[in-house]
Amino acid sequence: MREISFRDALREAMSDEMRRDNRVFLIGEEVAQYDGAYKVSKGMLDEFGPKRVIDTPISESGFAGLGIGAAMMGLRPIVEFMSWSFSLVAADPILNNAPKMLYMSGGQFGCPIVFRGNDGAGGQLGSTHSWCVESMYANVPGLKIIIPSTPYSAKGLLTQAIQDDDPVFCLESERMLSMTGDVPEESYTIPIGTADIVRTGSDCTIVSFGRPVHFCLEAAEALAREGIDCEVIDGRSIKPLDIDTFAASVRKTNYCVVVDQSWSFASVGSEVAAELHRVCFDDLDNHVHRVHSDDVPAPYASNLEQEMLPNARKICEAVRSVTYNA
Amino acid sequence: MTAIPMNQTDPTTESSPETEVVSLPTGDVLLGWLRDMMLIREFEVRSMQAYQNRLAGGFLHVYNGQEAVAVGTIAAVNSDDPVITAYRDHGHALARGMKPEVGMAELFGRIGGCAKGKGGSMHFFDAEHHMYGGHGIVGAQVPLGAGLAFATKYRDEVIDGGKSNHVTLCFMGDGAINQGAVHEAMNLAAVLELPVIFIVENNLYAMGTAVERCTAAGTHLVERARAYGMNAACLEGMDVLDVYRGMKPLVDRCRETSRPCWIDMRCYRFKGHSMSDPRKYRTHEEEEQWESRDPIERLAAWLVDRDLLTGENFKQLGKQVRSDIRQAVKWAEASPPPGLEELHHDVYTGNWGPYTGTSKPEFLRRRRDDQETSGA
Structure with missing residues (x-):
């Protein structure tokens, strides 16, 4: 099996799903022209074009909410937070809208959306940029949380998350993006909720x-x-x-x-x-x-x-x- | 020319430069608008009663006085264009075609409600009628509305190569315009060129705080939208014909150009913010003045003047509407409360732990089938 990096594994999951399902798109800060703040989406703009790989202003609350509206209409957005630390300004859409939409609409509107980005400290970024959001967000019913630790699980879990009909938070780590590991070339999924x-x-x-x-x-x-x-x-x-x-x-x-x-x-x-x-x-x-x-x-x-x-x-x-x- | 809202600049001088004369629909359609407004009013009268009788709980924000806004704006778009609003949502849902008994049952927390009694007054959803809620947090629905518009455009451009050219109506109150999320959504809509019309139902008070006490340059709200390069207009919201005539060219332009648009819709809520509001922040004189411009009376008078309605027909219509809503209340009362099995239902789409999937998986599936048959 070939070895690729964690960031390449994440990209493969997104690109595979975008090739398979044209409802899937990627939106976030610097994801397109800049190739991703951490190069996770490198080359995706070239392959999928600006209608499916979309740069946003620095407006987490705005583009998180936009993704949720699009998901209500049946699209499958992948919303990248440069860091989960920045998701705090989008707390209302990601905690109050996405995970509750299915329930509050009596099952009429689902929210098949993935929020993903870097989580955790270790890069001397100071306290505001070093959030580990998992405990705080795990308290909310209606959402799922995945937290891969290897390139293999990154690809499999993220692929599953994009195919999932519920909102999924994918917590990555800037400190692991360059880590390499064995990853199959073909697409595969790892069921959410399996250790x-x-x-x-x-x-x-x-x-x-x-x-x-x-x-x-x-x-x-x-x-x-x-x-x-x-x-x-x-x-x-x-x-x-x-x-x-x-x-x-x-x-x-x-x-x-x-x-x-x-x-x-x-x-x-x-x-x-x-x-x-x-x-x-x-x-x-x-x-x-x-x-x-x-x-x-x-x-x-x-x-x-x-x-x-x-x-x-x-x-x-x-x-x-x-x-x-x- | 219509009367000028008090303490406000004249809407006609603030309007967008369009000068096109909008023709009104036939008399039958106008009578339908009258009936819709009366239905909304009667629905609210009965929902207030139900609240006082403790049949409805939680918060109740009624729409009395603003009926012309929901009816006139929704009449100006197609029946499959998405609509999203805040918590004062009964009028929009009914104007969109939600059955009154389904709305009433939701207020009563019954299984027959639009959300099976899980959403309540502030969260009226109706997928069949393209009503995307009913959202309880001030301003939160505005980024979502931008997302609905994004999705309609994306479907046209990426998925089916179609030309459905939907226009999304995204309503908010004047209190919402100082929320950060609203500004983020306005900027996104302009930058991404989204076909969405933001409609500010400017009833002059953010709960109990007058616009001029909480909003900088509050008499010139259109300037906010123009700062984002958006087409913006100030419209008279107490007259359904004015609303429709003002909206139609803006809707057409939005559909054609896929550019967002923003409307300062001047109106007045006849009742308090919610049922617990003693309205000490405004005077009786002010309320009476606005009540004298009741949108229902106004349209009825206009129709009578043109021999499209007689006093007798108007009375009959009132009777009919009261009977319809009485039936809706009966239906809602007869609908049982949700069974306890509903508690863990609709949290996730699948089964795990205590969760038992969702009641309408066919809805999600249908969207997938649409996708497959459209050649994805």
Whole structure:
């Protein structure tokens, strides 16, 4: 299999779907002439033309709402946010309109739309540009959230998202766009709501989402040298959550650490912990431990930022602690 | 010439340069407009009663006084052109053809309602009549309206190579024009050349705040649209014939050029913002003056003057409309509340977790079939 980058994988998903279905179009800031602020849409204007790859003014609320109106009429927009941090000014359309349209219209108007862009800190961008929106947005019924961690899952999940009849938020990471990996040339889908066991192990389950999955793998290697054999699960979707896969692993290992890059309060991590405590209460030999970003605004200074984020050291500490090896 | 709204500049001097004489439809059509306006008025009278009797809950924003706007503007577009509005939406839905009993049942929170009782007064949707809501957050529907116009144009240009040339009507109140989303949508519509007509139903008050207290240059709202390079006009909204005559050339031009257009539609709501509004921010004298320009009385008088209506016919029409709405109320009362299985229905289109798919998947499917048969 050939290796391509994460950004190429995202582009292949979009281009494949745009070739297959002429209702699909891409809209956002700098997606056309500039080839994408992060070059994800490079070359797409040349192939699909300006009617289907559309530059917008810097008006997130306006073009997010425009996409929703177009989706109500049966088109399948892909709306790119340069960063999910900028989606906050579009909170009303993406949280109040897209996920509620089907319900409030009694099933008359759906909203088959994808919002996608960079999520998460790590580039010394300061707090306003470093949002991890997953916990905040996952609270809203009516939407789905995917968070790929590899080029392979990026292509498969985004393809599925574009074909999905419900609004899907795709959380990518600027820090991973250049990462390469095996990706089939042909089109394929990964069902939303299915996790992937990326490392098998017998002593402790580590569940994570998006970029921190790689820190978990790094931690698992270090822990293996200490004799702790971790099973690492890439959640891949946040809504729906694949609790069944997490639970099956926990029933085997009896210990679990959840690693979630957003803040801890009312978070994806706390949701996973609560669900596992509910369904695996008798299988757990300790309560689920959690690793999050520290509850502070993301700092600029590199050392502080790295200290704030989940990292392999914190994950190792959590695994040792939960397995009584601290 | 029609009367000039108080404290406002003369609409006729603000109008767009079109001088074309618009011919009115036949007497039968005009009588239909009269009936539609009367139907809306009676619907609102009964919905206020229902609210007081606690048959309807939540917020209720009635349309009394503004009937000429919905009826006259919607008469100026095709029946399959999309319409979208804010929360004072009963008039637009009825003018669009929604059955009154379906609207009434929605107010009552019944399964027979347009959204099966899940939307309520502020969220009247009717796919069959191209009514895209009913939206509760001030100004939020305006980017959506731009999106509807985008989609009609995209379908013509990318999907079916057709020439349906739809025009979208996107209504908002004067309170909405200070929302950022509205300005973003206006700019987008101009930059992307979208065939949408933004209609500001300027009833002089954003809830209880007079236009001049909250809107810079509030007497010259058209300047806002012109700043975006948009064709803009100020129209008299208390007379359905004026509304229609003002709208028709703007609609034609929008359809032909695919350029957005913006209308400052001067009107007045006879009732409060909502049912809890004591209207202390305006005087009885002002209300009486505006009530003397009742759009229903006005059209009836015009028709009587031209022997298109007799006093007796007018009375009969009133009787008929009251009976129709009485029937609608009965129908709505007889419709049961949604079953509890509806709670988790229509959240997602498919089944997962507690969710049980959607009630009208055929609607989504139909759109896909359209696509396939159109050679996608």
